[in-house]
Amino acid sequence: MKTSRVRESLLAGARGLYLASASLAGSITLFVFAVVSLVLIPLGIGLFTTPSVLLAVRRFATLHRVQAGEWADVGIAVPYRREPARPRPGLAGQVARCTRMLKDPATWRDLQWLLAHMTFGTVLALIPPVLVLYMLYGWVLACGVWKPIYEAGGGEWYAFIHVTSQSAAFAAAALGTALFIVSLYVNRPLLRAHFLLSRALLAPTATMRERELALRVGRLEETRHDAVDSSAAELRRIERDLHDGAQARLVAMGMDLGTIEAIVEKDPAKAKEMIAKARQNSGEALTELRDLVRGIHPPVLAERGLGDAVRALALRLPVATDVDVELPGRADASVEAAAYFAVSEVLTNAVKYAHADRVWVDVHHADGMLRIAVTDDGKGGAVIGAGTGLSGVERRLGTFDGVLAVSSPVGGPTMVTMEIPCELS
Structure with a gap:
């Protein structure tokens, strides 16, 4: 039990040192860039730089959310508004994107968190490593390092102890040991307090x-x-x-x-x-x-489930199709039907419009989300709303709060990703 507590204290100290150094440097850099970019908006330059800088801030904040959950068991929800599935292209689209991000309250809470992270957050993060490292310095003084410092005219202080003799150096080592014992009990709570402060600023408010x-x-x-x-x-x-x-x-x-x-x-x-x-x-x-x-409603879907139904679809295609299914259970019948017909429409597009020679289908479930990716080596150029049936797929998935994403550069390949929130039985 004692060894475990020591290991946890040292780990909290190492993580606090990281948060107070590398993470602090990132906070300062992003905050300065964000402020400069916002100032340049009236000149037009900020319209192009601000979305990129704010996106970097969001990724940095998201990394901190992950660390809060993994290091201190502090869950911090992601409050950002969803980006439109079909953003406007060109200059008008860039202005709309910048405006949309600036109107998102989470953007300003991120900037407030950066400011707090580099001040109060840094202090909370520094205490755990200081308690550990300060003990080491007390022991170093007790090993005789105090003497050349004193002889050189230095008046070394260790906390409130004026180290001018070996006995004072031993007292400093004892104080450092006491501080280390304190760290065994306070380092993890201090690290958790650091992340609780972050949650107060990063988590979505009731409004x-x-x-x-x-x-x-x-x-x-x-x-x-x-x-x-x-x-x-x-x-x-x-x-x-x-x-x-x-x-x-x-x-x-x-x-x-x-x-x-x-x-x-x-x-x-x-x-x-x-x-x-x-x-x-x-x-x-x-x-x-x-x-x-x-x-x-295909009989194979009702009898065998989504995985076998998609495999049956692939067998009827005139092109080589690889299907990878990893589903530990079955979703609701309505969700399976929506996913089946969505995959059927995408596969039809791959053969009819993309003229693909090979198709890959990946179906799996993770984190409460049914994820399906259909990739083909066709000519590409698929766009939602271009009459290829993808708009119908998007509407079908939207009924279940699902989303559709399409990556299809001209010349291919095309990757259509579908996600539907659901639980498996």
């Missing part, structure tokens, strides 16, 4: 959470309306397919059977020919009904 919740509710209402419209369109498609396909064939079969009943005794050969035709129509009607059911 920010309410605003974020309102934005999320508005987005969900919008995607719900899209889902309702999509459902209505899907019902109309099913009705049209039934009317023009299976229903028409069944009506024709009924008429043929009536004719067969009337001529079976008079013209058996003709009746036999019509029976064969009716059998063919019944087979085609059954095939169309199966395709229709598969389009509504």
